[in-house]
Amino acid sequence: MANEQQYPVQAAGTTFRIIETLHRLNGAGVSELADELTMPKSTVHDHLQTLTEAEYLVNQNGTYHIGVRFLELGGFARSQMKFYQIASPEMQKLAEKTGEHANLLIEEHGKGVFLNKAKGSEAVTLDTHIGKRVHLHTTAMGKAILANYPESKVDKIIDQHGLPSVTEKTITDAAVLKAQLSEIRERGYAIDDEERVSGMRCVAAPICPTDGTPLGAISVSGPTNRFEGETLTTEIPKNVLSTANVIEVNMTYS
Template identity: 55%
Template structure:
C-alpha cells in the first residue's frame, strides 16, 4: 500500500491533472478545471509546466498526455526480469489459443496489464498495457489475490472496495472469498463476464521460489468461444502450464 504520510499538494494536483487527461483523452483548460474542481489558472500553470517538460502536448483540440510517459513506463518494464521472461510466453499463448493473452501484475492494490498479445481470432478489447483495473474483476487479479493471506486481501478490499462493473461482477466479499478458496484448490481463477460483458477469462498466478507473487497470466476470449471443456479444462491447463514455465524460467534466467 502507498505511504500516505506527508503528501505534497502540488504533486498531488499534478497527478490528478495527468489522470484526468488520460480519462478525458483530449480537453481544454476550462473543461479540465471544471472536471477537477480547480481554478483555471492553477490547471493552466500545471499544464504549461508539464508541456515544457515534454509530458503533455497540445493542439487546437486541447491538451493530451504525451509519449514521454511511454518512454518512462517502457524503461521501467524493461528493467523487470518478469517481463523479459514472460513476454515470449504470452505471445505463444496468444498464438496457440487465437485469443488475448495477458501478463498482469499487482501494484497498490490494483491489477495492471503489464504485457498483452493478440491471437488471430482475438477481437477488440478495452485493455492496453498499463491499464489499471480492480483485482476482483479479473481472473488474473483473483489468482493474485488467492496467493495473498486473507488479512492482505481484506486490506485491499477496504481501500478499493468491490465496485460493480457489469451485472456479473462479484460485489459481495463473502462470495469473492469463496471464489478465492476455489482458486487456491484448483490453481486458477475465472472471470465470467465480470469486467466486460460477453468476455470470459482464465488466469493463474506466477510465484517466485520464495513464495512471492510476481504476477499472473490469463487468456481472455468471447463467451461463445469459451464454453464447456475449452473454458473448464483446455484453457485452464494451458494457463497453468504457462505460469509454471515462466516460474521455472525465472528461476534459471
C-alpha cells in the same frame, strides 16, 4: 469517501489530478479543466504550462493532451522487470497455441496493471491497452493473484479499493470473493465469467516461483461462445497452467 486527499506536497497532488483529468477527458482546454476540477483557470494554466515545458504534455492548438513521454517512464519500468522479460515470449506462444488473446498482469498498489497482451488468430478487439489498470476482483488474473496473497493483504486491498461492480456478474461481496479465492487456491487457476466485460470469459494462472508470493498472472481470454464445456474446464486451463509452469521454471533458473 474522504474527498480531500492531503499529500505532503499539495502542488504535486494538484499536478497529478490535472494529468488524470486530462487522461479521463482525453484532452481538454484550460477552461474545461478548470470547470471540471472547480479550480481557478490561472492555477490550472500554471500547471499545464509547467507540464508542457517539462515535456510531459503536448498542446495541440489550444487543447492539452497527455504526451507519449509517459511511455518512457512506464516502458522503462516494465522493461526492467524480469517477470515481464521472461513471461512475454511464453505468452506469445500461448496466444498462438490457443488462437485467443493472452494477457499479462501484475499487482501494483492494490490494482491490476496490464503489462502485455498477445493477439491470437481468432482474437476479438479488446478494450485493454497496455498499462490499463483494473480492479483485481473483476478479472481472473486479479483473483489468481489475490488467492495467493495472505488474507491480511487481501483485506487491506478490499478496504483500499472496495469491490465496485463493472458488469452485473462482478463479485461485490467480500465473503463470496474469499470463498472463490480458496477454491482458486486449491484448483490452481481462476475463471472470470463476464465479471469485467460482458460476453467475455477468461482463464488465469498465477506465477509464483520460489516462495509463495505471486509475481503476477497470465491468462487467456475470449468470447463466451468459444469458452464453454470441455474447452473452458479442461483444455484452456491445461494450456494456461502449462505456460505458467514454464515461466516459473525460467524465473528460478534465471
